[in-house]
Amino acid sequence: MAYFTQQLINGLTLGSIYGLIAIGYTLVYGIIGMINFAHGEIFMIGAFISIIAFLVLGILGVTWIPLALLIVLIATMILTPVYGWALERVAYRPLRGSPRLAALITAIGMSIFLQNYVQLVQGARIKPMQPVISGGFEIMREGSFTVALSYLQILIFVVTVVLMVVFTLVIARTELGRAQRACEQDLGMAALLGIDVDRTISLTFVMGAALASVAGLIFLINYGVIDFYIGFLAGIKAFTAAVLGGIGSLPGAMLGGLLIGLIESFWSAYFTVEYKDVAAYSVLVLVLIFRPTGLLGKPDIEKV
Template sequence: MAYALQQLINGITLGMIYGLIAVGYTMVYGIIGMINFAHGDVFMIGSFLSLIAITALTAMGISSVPLMLALTLVFAAVVAGIYGWSIERIAYRPLRGSFRLAPLISAIGMSIALQNFVQVSQGARNKSMPSLIPGALKIFEQDGFVVQLTWMQIVIFVVTLTLLVIFTWLVTKTSLGRAMRACEQDMKMASLLGIDTNFTISVTFVIGAALAAVAGMMFLLYYGSIDFYIGFVAGVKAFTAAVLGGVGSLPGAVIGGLLIGLIEAFWSGYASAQYKDVAAFSVLIIVLIVMPTGLLGRADVEKV
């Protein structure tokens, strides 16, 4: 029981990180109908940016942890946003209107390029960092097993939920959000009505990348260890989360992320840690076969 509760806490933490990445996949898919294969690598770059910022701030002698976290978050989100913008501008925009698989192939190239760019610029070795906020909240103890909620997990919950609230407000209540939803429905019509579709798409990429960067920062803080390869597996899992929730649905992406996090945590805890990736990938295959529209996705009727 206690063990299960602990896995539940761990799973939700992990799931929140996946959910943040999944939002980026789902937004991009919703608006231009492509799988942004390089999104996982933006997440990886976000975690490297966070590491760089934290190291630099420490060297500058900033010791207040909240200030450091806030600065790092803003820095990582902004710079990753530039990455998101550039990726769309360079690799996807010229291919809009080309055959369907063209942007996906370009995205694969971008993903490989980013991975190896980080390998060259930051080195291939694993980077690790001591925990910024050590310590935990003991929830209860049973048969000598302590169920605990670390401060770090609390930070992750708070940051993720705050961002999601802001983000939901952005998409549902602002004119930018309305433009995004309009482009999602019908790009051509939206542009005829005077919406700057290129700008809207760019903004989507920037927001998606910023959220992924925050996820990258959380990943770094939570695990304390990153390398240039983390984007690939995390990316596929977050994509799974997006599909599970229903591609195009924002709440779906978060729910899907939580489910994937839970599946992974419980699978590692009870079945086999070595095969945890197999579990996540199998879920992807099964979900796509059994319910390709996901939990909250719209069923689209095939137009003939």
């Protein structure tokens, strides 16, 4: 039971990261129907901007951890979206209205470009960071096995939940969200009502990048090492999560992220670590066979 609980906690932590990235995939897919394969790289850039921000704060002598974390969070949530915005502006907007395949190939190209850009600018070696938050609660003990819930994990849950609630509210309640939902259903008609479609799409990329940057920060402080290549696997996993939950559905992306995180951590715990990715993707395959629209996705009815 204790072992199970511990895996549950670990799985949810991992799932939070996937969920935050998956929202970026699902938002962009919802609005322009393309898979932004460079989104994993945005997450990676978010992690890099975070580590740089920590270093700068260290040099400036900001050592009070809560303040430092807050500043880093704000810095990465402001700077990373600049990349998301530029990505859309430079690579995707000129291709709007061209065949889907062109946008897809461009996305893969941008993904490779961003990886190499970071590799060139930051070097190829892994970047380690001291743990910033240590300690936690011992919530259960069974024999010699203790279940730990670290302060860091609590922080991750809280940040994830708060962000998801805020972004759900933005999309459900605010004027921008309304415009996004309108664009999602009919871009041309939205423009005819005076909605600036280009700006709405840009802001969607910005929102997705902001969430991915937080995932990058969480990844950094949770695992303590990053390199220029972390975006690839995390991106693919988050994409899997978005498809699993039903691509285009916001709650689906969160649910899918948590499920992939849980599957991975339980599989590693009870079976083999080596095959955890196989397990995650197998679930994806099963879902796609029996429920092609994902868990919470609505079937896309073709209009005549």
